[in-house]
Amino acid sequence: DQQVKQNSPSLSVQEGRISILNCDYTNSMFDYFLWYKKYPAEGPTFLISISSIKDKNEDGRFTVFLNKSAKHLSLHIVPSQPGDSAVYFCAAGVNNAGNMLTFGGGTRLMVKP
Amino acid sequence: EAGVTQSPTHLIKTRGQQATLRCSPISGHTSVYWYQQALGLGLQFLLWYDEGEERNRGNFPPRFSGRQFPNYSSELNVNALELEDSALYLCASSFWNTIYFGEGSWLTVV
Numbered sequence: 001d002q003q004v005k006q007n008s009p010s011l012s013v014q015e016g017r018i019s020i021l022n023c024d025y026t027n028s029m030f031d032y033f034l035w036y037k038k039y040p041a042e043g044p045t046f047l048i049s050i051s052s053i054k055d056k057n058e059d060g061r062f063t064v065f066l067n068k069s070a071k072h073l074s075l076h077i078v079p080s081q082p083g084d085s086a087v088y089f090c091a092a093g094v095n096n097a098g099n100m101l102t103f104g105g106g107t108r109l110m111v112k113p
Numbered sequence: 114e115a116g117v118t119q120s121p122t123h124l125i126k127t128r129g130q131q132a133t134l135r136c137s138p139i140s141g142h143t144s145v146y147w148y149q150q151a152l153g154l155g156l157q158f159l160l161w162y163d164e165g166e167e168r169n170r171g172n173f174p175p176r177f178s179g180r181q182f183p184n185y186s187s188e189l190n191v192n193a194l195e196l197e198d199s200a201l202y203l204c205a206s207s208f209w210n211t212i213y214f215g216e217g218s219w220l221t222v223v
Binding site: 032034036041042043044045046049051089091093095100101102103104105106 | 117146148154155156157158161169171201203205210211212213214215216217219
C-alpha cells in the first residue's frame with residue numbers, strides 16, 4: 001500500500017518554463033511534507049517543506065502547494081534551469097512520530113536547454 | 114559544518130556474508146535514520162535510532178540491524194547477504210522536521 005505516490009515517473013520541460021511535479025498521499029495523519037532532489041549516485045538534498053497548517057510555501061524559484069482536501073501537493077519550479085534536472089522525491093511525515101518519512105517513488109525531471 | 118557522512122562509499126560482498134555500513138550525523142543531531150534505495154525503486158525506511166535506542170524499523174527482515182553509539186554515530190549491519198540487498202543505503206539525521214541525507218553507501222552483493 002503506497003501511502004505517497006508520484007504518478008509521473010518523468011517530466012520534460014524547456015528551460016525557462018515552469019516545472020510542476022505532483023504528489024498524492026492517502027494517509028490523513030501526515031501533517032508535514034517535504035521535497036527532495038536527488039542526482040545520480042548522491043544522497044537526496046532537502047529542497048523545501050510545508051506544514052499542513054499552510055497551503056503554500058515559497059523559497060526562491062521553488063514553491064510547494066498543499067491541498068489537504070485532495071490530499072495532493074505539488075512543487076513548482078520557476079523558471080526551470082538545466083541544473084534542475086534530477087529525480088525529485090516528495091515525502092510525508094507525522095509530527096511527534098519521529099522523522100520517519102514516507103517517500104514517493106520519485107519523478108525524473110529533465111530540463112532541456 | 115560537516116553534513117552527514119557515510120562510509121564506505123562502495124562495498125562489494127559475496128552472498129551469505131555480512132556488511133557493515135557506518136554513519137556520522139550532523140553535529141548536534143541525535144537521531145539517525147537508515148533508508149534503502151534499491152535500483153529503480155524509491156527510498157524505503159529501514160531503521161530509526163534516537164539517543165542510542167532503536168525507535169522504529171521498517172518492513173525489513175531481522176538480518177537488517179544496527180546500533181547507535183554514545184556519540185550518535187550509527188552502524189547498519191546486514192547479515193546473510195542476498196543478491197536483492199544490492200542497493201544504495203542512505204543515512205540521515207534530523208533537525209526539527211527536516212532530515213538531511215548523507216551521500217550513501219553503495220552495497221553490491223555478488
